[in-house]
Amino acid sequence: MNYSNFKIPAVAVALGASLGGLVYGYVNEAISLALEAATPYVEQGFEVREDNWSGEVEPGKPLLVKHQLFRGNEYWFWAGTSWPGATIKVDIFDSEGNSVGLESFARDSFAGVRALPQKTATYLIRVVAEYSKTGEGLTDEERGANDPVEGVGEFSGSLDWGLVYGYR
Template identity: 55%
Template sequence: MTVRRFFRPLHLCAVTVLVTSGIALAYVNEAISMALEAATPYVKEGFSVREDNWSGETEEGKPLLIRHQLFRGNEYWFWAGTSYEKQPVRVDVFDGSGKPVAIENFQRGYFAGARVLPDRTATYFVRVTVGDPKKQKKQTIDWSLVYGYR
């Protein structure tokens, strides 16, 4: 699996990227666009979306875990996306003991989200799953995660 971060200005250059850096890179950019699309309505609700993102390619259905410092008093949304059609995307958030802490989740088409109101300031774990873990024949699939806070 590869993990990359991309600048937002690069999203605007997806066609150039496709030509110069290969189709895989363009797909990952598409995954970032999907995650940001999921975030868009929440910006109007006062969420600040971090410019940074976490993305790459992985085996279909293989869960990914990202450690994340959250602060009690903030509200967080995590949004994940993929460019692959009809692939289930899911985001879950757990505290340090493994207890699920998301108070709201959604899955829609190419993206998914999870909302967290941390009950304490600590390190949490964000799990992203793209694709069906039970599928026999697995393909490489792109993914991306962005987050916002208010």
């Protein structure tokens, strides 16, 4: 898997920095979208971690992230993908594969799932990014992204994804 960063302008830098996020002039756009999904929950007292997961993945190929959770904390995981027209969803399971998500949402480029662990243990967060639109099904924005300009913007067969979490 290629964990390269997607470079985007200063607007996204400001968004990331507003959550104490990434600096140095560039941010990961999928992470920025995940952080955007986290914003309302920060106001509810969730502390969003600086560390996170990101990379690229083939559309529809599920990813599993192992993570230590503590009983007594409440968690939200937020995922994002920046490719126009792509969707993403996130679920959480215990180490036996049983779903433990209490609620979730998915809105095109970002999604979230909440968990209140019943025991302190390693859990599995599943992220699936999908993109299947072609031809006339594309919106103008999506078409723009898929009209190659000197090789830029052409769908390469993989989607960017990012995952962040918060606790309280």
